[in-house]
Amino acid sequence: MSNDLDTVFAALADPTRRTILAMLLEDDMAVTDVAEPFEMSLAAISKHLVILTRAGLISQEKRGRVKWCKLEPDALRAASVWMQGFGQFEPVNLDAFERFLEVELPTDES
Amino acid sequence: MSNDLDTVFAALADPTRRTILAMLLEDDMAVTDVAEPFEMSLAAISKHLVILTRAGLISQEKRGRVKWCKLEPDALRAASVWMQGFGQFEPVNLDAFERFLEVELPTDES
DNA sequence: GGTTTGGTCAACCATTTGGTTGAATATGCG
């Protein structure tokens, strides 16, 4: 569960990958087209896309010999909700949020 | 470009550090007390705190021989703003949040 | 003053990350 957030945040921690997400915001794209504006190899971009896919941030569907990349905002939604617990905490929500975080806080008293 | 987001997201990508943030949500804590529930060395926790500090997510102030850690939600807000650049699921996010509150927070006025 | 307490530093280690190149695998085209 919090492993989910691990991979999502780790995926977001790279500027190349964030740029890719922003590109996919406009429209679905083929892998080659995603790679075009970057000054790195196609293989490197392919790896980035794997990381984004494993984080659930995008999906890839192969049609013919072209693999299309599509933004999948669900994973981002989870991370966004997590952050709002800290960013704008209202006192009412605190308790519920802490339970929602599923922080496996090794509480000694339990 | 946004090296800021790099460090913030990278800091959030580790479950130990997210747990620390959740602990600091309750109250400011000394380094030793932060480390207590974890099964790793104090030095390891100290490193995590440095990473959180450099990301701007917490601040540390030394009073006497005790160093106090304090949550600094501003950096998280920046990351949250970045996510809202993907504005299309911003409302969905809020929806999910409200649904979560309804489900997770039965004690509010019952 | 000597010793405990709080915390960091330094050196080290294993694993992961982000990149490269070159070969391999499909798929489409003439």
Next chain:
DNA sequence: CGCATATTCAACCAAATGGTTGACCAAACC
């Protein structure tokens, strides 16, 4: 068929990450 295109795979590399231990410094206490 034969060739070009789209993408991944495999091996490799340098640097970063997350952890350890032991020495170290600074503040507090008897």
